[in-house]
Amino acid sequence: MTPAHIAPVLLLVASNVFMTFAWYGHLKFPDRALWIVVLASWTIALVEYCFAVPANRIGHRVYSAAELKTMQEVITLVVFAAFSVMYLKEPMTLNHAVGFGFIALGAFFVFRGPF
Template sequence: MQIPVSLQTVGLLVLSNIFMTFAWYGHLKSLASKPWWIAALISWSIALFEYLLQVPANRIGYTEFSVGQLKIMQEAITLTVFVPFAMLYMNEPFKLDYVWAALCLVGAVYFIFRA
């Protein structure tokens, strides 16, 4: 059974976003007492795994989606991954602004994917 391109693309982008969110923001909590260059090296090593997922996601996705559609899909997934990360890992409170940002992204998804 062949997994649909859209599912492969979204699945890989979700996984890559999880890695990238930790690479970009995880060090703010877990490595706060370390020098910035140690945080950068650890973040770069985490980002390698993000690229190992993101590059194939875009190559697979580009067989059915435009580059604009891939980018907007990436941004929507980023917010979907970031909000739980901010709340659960970084212990930040939920903000209504997340809802407004999500609604803006829903609009972006609509406009980029409409016929």
């Protein structure tokens, strides 16, 4: 694997960590005014874009757009699952695991499927 294959994955992981906090981090602060959490989320999302845009620019040299999007979705689910359990203290249920598994199966077809 070349750096062009690995860099997009690492950048997408960083991107998704920031975006998960931007979208869901405020749920631990329900007493904060909505305008404050929106402003904070936008600020975090700006940082996220600083990782996502280079990830896609670099990644498109070696991956198709469909592969990059699939990679991003799988990374999003993994990051979100960890965030949900560790930060929000919500349980990961069997239904969640099965649903995520079906999404991973879809990713298999994008990258290595028989068709």
